[in-house]
Amino acid sequence: MNWESNVRKVVPYVPGEQPSGKVIKLNTNENPYPPAPGVEKVLKSYDVSLLRKYPEPDCRSLVTVLADRYKVKPSQVFVGVGSDDVLAMAFLTFFNSDKKILFPDVTYSFYDVWASLFGIPFEQIPLDDDFNIVPSDYEKENGGVVIANPNAPTGVFMGLDGIRKILEANRDVVCIVDEAYVDFGAESALSLLDEYDNLLVIQTFSKSRSMAGMRIGFAIGSETMIKYLNDVKYSFNSYTMNSITLAAGIEAVKDEEYFKASCEKIIRTREKLKADLKALGFEFGDSMTNFIFAKHASVPAEHIFTELKKRDIYVRYWNKPRISEHLRITVGTDEECDILVRNLKEIIDQA
């Protein structure tokens, strides 16, 4: 077993459960609505003989519609297999210094996994007691900064003035802003791109475009940054995106009306769910995402989590410092949220 001493040993990211069968699944921030109708159409009529050929290595067709939609040049757009792939590529490309990269202590739990995998030193900066990012904490020497905005799993959005402060103090390193949830009512840092060439904005089709199963994410930054990202990608795997995914992704971007309506529906349900949870004694920050990160005033989170699961209702729970009394609840359909609230009421009344 000597070969084992040469193994790259890592502690992997643990994704939320994907139970089979009929359950109410509010644990991985999936969108309860289907993707844009054009996606189904293009998949149903897909010419399978096209699979004989390699896909576009530069993903040009999808890059072009994204550039159009976000009013940037195609040379400023990079697409990948979910934003996880894009984030991993960005870590590998831009965080190549001996200095520590900085990200919050409570944030997307993949960041420390990638940093460890790639041997990037890192420091986790504590959020304040209300789970806010404190921009001035990022004014120290570092090898790069990663901010999820709105942050996950807290749901808290930091205004662009905060992002600007961080960008301003970190002109000499790359600052990644992970905007997985930005479409649910927050404001994108894309408007700061002209001012800051150290900014890389990363978004995903998994949440607001209802395509978690398709795996599409993208980054927008300066042309130079995107060139460096592509150099690393082509040194690793030229064909990350398959032809079917590219075709489906284009349809999702084209249907702006469907996209807006679907996000608005989620926002409406979220606001109703906030009121219902408050009435049950839950406390939480003002979520700008498709989930609510809530703590009950008296009943332990782990108890609620376990009881919900017995009733085939899945939410997310982490037994980790600072957040072990919180549950992350994805906003589902109105009907799903009503069932959740009914069951929560029973569990809390019986506790």
Ligand SMILES: *Cc1c(COP(=O)(O)O)cnc(C)c1O
């Ligand atoms: C869901 C999520 C991602 C990853 O999304 P994919 O595009 O599905 O890989 C990245 N960052 C944050 C903060 C997320 O919540």
